[in-house]
Amino acid sequence: MAKHICKHQPRILMYHRFSNPPVTGWASPDYFDRQVKYIKDRYNPYSLVELLQYQREFGKMPPHAVVITVDDGYRDFYDYAFPILRKYNVPATLFATTGFIDGRLWLWPDKITWILERLNYIPNDFLINSLKVKSGPVDDNGRRELWKQWVAHALLVSDEEKHVFIRGLADRLGLVFPDSIPGAFAPLSWNQLHEMQAFGIEIGGHTVTHPSLGRVSPAQARSEIFGCRDVLKEHLGERERTFCYPNGQPSDFNDLLPELVREAGFLGAVTAFPDAVGTRDRYLMRRHVSGDDMFQFHKAVSGVEWLGHVLRREYLLKPSYIADEAE
Ligand SMILES: [Zn+2]
Known part of the structure; x- marks a missing residue:
């Protein structure tokens, strides 16, 4: 039918x-x-x-x-x-x-995934691009929640702000992206x-x-x-x-x-x-x-x-x- x-x-x-x-x-x-x-x-x-x-x-x-x-x-x-x-x-x-x-570039959500794969603990609260990130341990559930929250935030802002936001997250968490795509x-x-x-x-x-x-x-x-x-x-x-x-x-x-x-x-x-x-x-x-x-x-x-x-x-x-x- x-x-x-x-x-x-x-x-x-x-x-x-x-x-x-x-x-x-x-x-x-x-x-x-x-x-x-x-x-x-x-x-x-x-x-x-x-x-x-x-x-x-x-x-x-x-x-x-x-x-x-x-x-x-x-x-x-x-x-x-x-x-x-x-x-x-x-x-x-x-x-x-x-x-x-x-x-020449990663697809940006992968950078968020990469950060979260390395994150077990957020040492202190911080504010980034008007988004608040809370300190504390991060488990699998937490990683999933943060992924959703950070990707949703990146989708709301301009393209330029999105890149600043993702770079800022890595900086605040003490991580450096590798030169080539993993x-x-x-x-x-x-x-x-x-x-x-x-x-x-x-x-x-x-x-x-x-x-x-x-x-x-x-x-x-x-x-x-x-x-x-x-x-x-x-x-x-x-x-x-x-x-x-x-x-x-x-x-x-x-x-x-x-x-x-x-x-x-x-x-x-x-x-x-x-x-x-x-x-x-x-x-x-x-x-x-x-x-x-x-x-x-x-x-x-x-x-x-x-x-x-x-x-x-x-x-x-x-x-x-x-x-x-x-x-
Ligand atoms: Zn696509």
């Missing part, structure tokens, strides 16, 4: 990290294998750029399309996910943060991206430094989007690609950004949340979370999650609405 109603509503799945042994929220090779096989057996898998090329050619979305997308450019994609995609011959889109691939947070290499692109993995754009584009100046947003496009072209050749807004929540983009992404030549772009809009707006296409939760995976891939948003919107906006057309 859902499959029929959702026939021309592609589902775009969003992954971040892969691991073995399993880590909560990350896809283990075992789960990912089952998910890719399920998609291959029942749906039509596309990379995001192929999906939009199909739409351009035929004037509509392909039937029963599912797109696997993976953000950021961590090396675990090559180690765990790529062998499975190759095994089932399923395409996908990987959104690469080019400064990260170049080894293995657990390491990026893919350009050679690996090359190999995967040759197989049919689309390498899409995800900015140069992974800021929230909603919190930087228009000039900076432009240089993040165009700069990332140019680096991808330099290393991987000229071809059509798509784009992904870092963080991807409503506050991470504004009206200007889809226009900039289009001007840079990207064929489309994705956010990081689902709602009733689905894939209707090519430069703000919605995505569904996937990872280690099979229930969430089935809800997303079947279209039930999207349908839920459509029904919720219809009933909330039009209480007396009688469904007489399928979206």
